[in-house]
Amino acid sequence: VADPRFFVRAGPFTAGELAERTGARVAAGDPARRLTDVAPLDSATPEQLSFLENRRYAKAFAASRAGAAFVHPEFAGRAPEGMTVLATEKPYKAYALAAAAFYPEPAIRRGIAPSAVVDPTARLGEDVVIGPNVVIEERAEIGAGVRIGANSVVAAGVVVGPDTRIGPNVTLSHCLIGARCTLYPGVRIGQDGFGFAPDPAGHVKVPQLGRVIVEDDVEVGANSTIDRGAGPDTVIGAGSMIDNLVQIGHNVVLGRGCVLVAQVGISGSTRLGDFVMAGGQAGIAGHLTIGSGARVGAKAGVMQDIEPGVTVIGSPAMPGTEFFRLIAAVKRLGRKGQ
């Protein structure tokens, strides 16, 4: 059960109500079943809602005491007696939506903290929440319903789209942020890219004259950094999910729905298509093209373009099948060498 010091629970809801909210279908059991919370299959009580996504947990599903559960239609028949079965093609997504119904964003409405420093030329939309000591500089535009956490800084001219949430201790400059984004604590967006003319007499900084464009529905994790473009813009495509401590260099372009796990680094001017996924600590060199749907393994070091839909692993990165064949060959060699 979620700690009430941190989470406020809504509900209860009936199984039928939750089916309707999530696009699931009541395939068995009582749609009037009253549910008070979400819980994992093995600990859920008859008042709680659970889900089966991964078939490895099919046994736990068959034995669960949960009052209701989301499940793929193909497994609906394995439900224990008495469970209200909510059939859906995407049980985990349905669970996510139901959990959000039980634990909605707390409706804190505190307006603009007296200690916030808002330039008179900044424009604030309706229902914005500006935390203590937030600094908003001249001509910034903050959309309706935006929340900005304490001690964050929004520099001159920055635009933030409606309903975006900005955590505490964030720094934004030279950027346009879309609607419904979430920027976690310590995010840095829009600072100069790492561009200079190398010179033994002293490297000479090249002015970075582009911006960062963050499209709608993007998440950027804690302490991640996104540099602005050198001339063109750095672009984060709509719906992309970026984890903590990720680095994105100048002029990088991400397509829609990309997923970058923690500590990934993408060097300057590289372009990712749509729905590219990169595992933790992967690195992608500069000036490359990564096709849509490509998957980059954790810790991979990508030094060449990747075709759409291809999975690569290793450093230097290569297609997954090739990587595991090499590892096997090297291991045989190691045994022979004994």
Place this chain on the structure above:
Amino acid sequence: VADPRFFVRAGPFTAGELAERTGARVAAGDPARRLTDVAPLDSATPEQLSFLENRRYAKAFAASRAGAAFVHPEFAGRAPEGMTVLATEKPYKAYALAAAAFYPEPAIRRGIAPSAVVDPTARLGEDVVIGPNVVIEERAEIGAGVRIGANSVVAAGVVVGPDTRIGPNVTLSHCLIGARCTLYPGVRIGQDGFGFAPDPAGHVKVPQLGRVIVEDDVEVGANSTIDRGAGPDTVIGAGSMIDNLVQIGHNVVLGRGCVLVAQVGISGSTRLGDFVMAGGQAGIAGHLTIGSGARVGAKAGVMQDIEPGVTVIGSPAMPGTEFFRLIAAVKRLGRKGQ
């Protein structure tokens, strides 16, 4: 000599006093020897205290002018004439304690800065030090003797144990922090884990309903990030030392006394036993079990469980002996291939 702009020195102390404070034994020389500071073996003067931990420095020890030194009993006989010899099984630990005696935490007691924004429902223990522009939200509980650096943010409901030190520009939410911890500047604890249901129509965020539990005597380095659990908690075991820019995913559990060097990343739901060590830039995949006392080499990429006490290296990580055998075999192959 430490720069007096930054460090305030206490003392002097006699060698006997320091032996007593650190559990060492005066094995030779004058216990009344008066000592004013700590210094390395090669530069220490007769008024200064040093130590020998690594036998590689045995020569420097034999030639040192230090007035006193901590040393393992087995090397005590090699001390130069006139040195007061402080024998102990753990010379470096004894040195650490003695250095802390010479350079105690500055006893700054400034109370609550006028610019701090403390919610009236927050509870503050005795002798807390709250820096300028710190924000403490509703119902937070700050233990006795806690210090919080400037511009940090402690969100609603967070609990901080007694005598914990929080640096400047830190963000805490959804967490319970133990006693005597140190959180360095820019640490982020308690933000949402990276959990969502992937969907081409738009990834759907899964509410993250757990907390971060940081047990007593933990250190977390600058700009490191620890996400809260998805349902279970993320747990950092007592006495663990976490370096800078480390990422810890949701539901991760660390046992007691773990050591994570800079830029390590641990993916979601992985469990570490007690006293696990991970070198710089190592990565550990999700849902793994790492046994107590295991050692993960710098830059290793761990993709499988590790048994207690085993050392692994490489990416994918393998036992150290196997790794070096492989490297040797590949190098032979490379030479043949010329």
Place this chain on the structure above:
Amino acid sequence: VADPRFFVRAGPFTAGELAERTGARVAAGDPARRLTDVAPLDSATPEQLSFLENRRYAKAFAASRAGAAFVHPEFAGRAPEGMTVLATEKPYKAYALAAAAFYPEPAIRRGIAPSAVVDPTARLGEDVVIGPNVVIEERAEIGAGVRIGANSVVAAGVVVGPDTRIGPNVTLSHCLIGARCTLYPGVRIGQDGFGFAPDPAGHVKVPQLGRVIVEDDVEVGANSTIDRGAGPDTVIGAGSMIDNLVQIGHNVVLGRGCVLVAQVGISGSTRLGDFVMAGGQAGIAGHLTIGSGARVGAKAGVMQDIEPGVTVIGSPAMPGTEFFRLIAAVKRLGRKGQ
């Protein structure tokens, strides 16, 4: 064209004026040509200035409509008719200087924000700009012309040299910063190094009694961390360029003009010579010596000293020629193994 919400353009300038500012020579065309902006070769108009650095773009140069361009004397003859040719040995450096002329630092002079908390014993030079909610502690010395962004913290005794720029949300302690440096948002300098005496009964922190010395003209990228020395100092040599999310351990010494790309980590007590370059996500173990002019590939794991001028790749790192021979040998082996 740069977004006027974020960038203020100066000029126009004649080609002759820009030649003089940058040390180039008008090799052909009209020195009185009036230029209003910078642009890439392929989109530049007759009112705009461009450059040719990389011979791969020689064709674009020959076809460019740019009014003027910096170019190496050897390519000057390939300029299209009508272009004013600005010949120089270093076209990119000249472009950098010209772009800085078109886009000078905005001359914001706002003095000390009323919400800044400046200790009365701190010393501020002339023309400093101190942002909102900045905290400057006792005895800190801020040089003339320094700018400090909002919500940054400068701890007791810190010295900042003239004309240095400090971004928002930065934390400085136990350090001396040189002149004309740039510290990007979220930088952490001077916190304790990761030093402790390991002990099953509880690791014992070793007081870190050194400082961080950042010499003149250094850049440190967003959210990078530089720990102070344990006794000796951590030193960043003049003119070094450090990218985002870089970690530098205690006692590390960088020579002049080093370049560290994003997410590099350098472990304690390692010494780099002058003009060492390290690619993204490279890691260098502790207590090593890296010679001047050495180059460390992206993602390399350096476990041994490197001679001056040598390039290493891979993990464990080895000379580049050896690395690629090994990769080729292993790939042959993989094919045989099928």
